[in-house]
Amino acid sequence: MHELSFATQILDRVQQEARNFPRSKVTRVRLSAGELLCIENASLTFCLEAIAAGTVMENAEIEIAEVPLELECAQCGRTPVASALEPHCPRCGEIGTLVAGTDLIIEEIEFNEPDSEA
Amino acid sequence: MSQIVKLEEKVKAKGWEIAEELHGLFRERGIFVVNLIGSPGSGKTSLLEALAPSVRGRAAVIEGDLQTDEDKQRIERAGLRAYQINTVAACHLDAGMIRNALARFPLEGINLLFIENVGNLVCPAGFEIGEDIKVAVVSVTEGDDKPAKYPKAMRVSTGLVVTKVDLLPHLECDVERMKRDASAQQPNIAVFTTSARTGEGLVDFLRWIDGLARARG
Numbered sequence: 001m002h003e004l005s006f007a008t009q010i011l012d013r014v015q016q017e018a019r020n021f022p023r024s025k026v027t028r029v030r031l032s033a034g035e036l037l038c039i040e041n042a043s044l045t046f047c048l049e050a051i052a053a054g055t056v057m058e059n060a061e062i063e064i065a066e067v068p069l070e071l072e073c074a075q076c077g078r079t080p081v082a083s084a085l086e087p088h089c090p091r092c093g094e095i096g097t098l099v100a101g102t103d104l105i106i107e108e109i110e111f112n113e114p115d116s117e118a
Numbered sequence: 119m120s121q122i123v124k125l126e127e128k129v130k131a132k133g134w135e136i137a138e139e140l141h142g143l144f145r146e147r148g149i150f151v152v153n154l155i156g157s158p159g160s161g162k163t164s165l166l167e168a169l170a171p172s173v174r175g176r177a178a179v180i181e182g183d184l185q186t187d188e189d190k191q192r193i194e195r196a197g198l199r200a201y202q203i204n205t206v207a208a209c210h211l212d213a214g215m216i217r218n219a220l221a222r223f224p225l226e227g228i229n230l231l232f233i234e235n236v237g238n239l240v241c242p243a244g245f246e247i248g249e250d251i252k253v254a255v256v257s258v259t260e261g262d263d264k265p266a267k268y269p270k271a272m273r274v275s276t277g278l279v280v281t282k283v284d285l286l287p288h289l290e291c292d293v294e295r296m297k298r299d300a301s302a303q304q305p306n307i308a309v310f311t312t313s314a315r316t317g318e319g320l321v322d323f324l325r326w327i328d329g330l331a332r333a334r335g
Binding site for chain 1 (some may be wrong): 119120121122123124126127128129130131132133141241243245267270273274286303304305306
């Protein structure tokens with residue numbers, strides 16, 4: 001359900017970037033979605049396609065990579081963790097910092113050749 | 119030739135900045151905020167009514183429902199200040215609704231705010247509304263499969279309150295299974311077995327909340 005609230009922000013950002021390519025359309029948007037956000041890929045894709053209709057992002061291919069949660073511990077380095085609410089390293093028990101899997105990231109936006117068929 | 123823009127930029131859900139702002143505001147005022155999420159009829163309001171005598175004078179409640187202010191009235195009758203949000207059609211509360219509510223619901227003199235989300239074990243799990251913790255509320259009458267069936271609600275919750283345990287003699291409900299399934303999603307989830315009718319588990323639950331509030335500072 002919260003996918004729509006991410007989708008609207010993604011479209012805003014893509015439209016903003018598209019102003020630098022006034023003669024192109026967006027052909028592909030590559031995203032990575034952190035495990036913590038519990039984003040349903042199919043639902044996010046559906047929302048993006050729905051709100052992209054009539055915009056520069058219409059018909060763009062949406063790619064979403066899933067990123068698992070990882071904690072960085074001073075002793076043990078990066079370790080996968082089951083939950084973001086548990087800040088301790090599963091190996092040594094020290095408190096660590098979440099370094100991956102917490103965010104939704106727009107990795108790349110691909111635009112087609114200016115004025116070519118979208 | 120296609121042109122690729124490498125952005126590598128974080129996107130926040132719409133409304134996140136309002137949630138951050140609210141969280142800052144609550145912190146500043148020393149108010150610990152608990153967002154209760156659970157199905158319709160899971161016993162969220164009854165839990166709050168049962169807790170009311172122990173937190174009178176220092177806690178308030180924001181109620182979320184599609185329609186009616188019945189829950190607000192129940193909480194007020196139990197002795198706490200309450201504000202009712204009617205979402206009309208929306209299946210969850212969002213941070214904007216809480217901000218609007220605060221404009222009409224002053225929080226002076228309290229250190230604990232319960233926000234009872236719209237009855238729904240799915241969507242409320244996906245939204246931050248300025249809370250310190252989410253607590254999932256699941257009743258034994260809903261069936262012991264609910265933590266397994268609603269993993270996201272478990273994953274985002276710091277605590278799970280199992281309600282209506284006074285009814286266990288009449289039901290086939292394996293509370294241990296609920297605990298196991300919740301822990302599989304959230305290894306450190308604190309589980310409380312409670313009954314608003316008998317008062318079982320309420321003291322432990324409140325003590326736990328107060329402990330977290332003190333730890334937050």
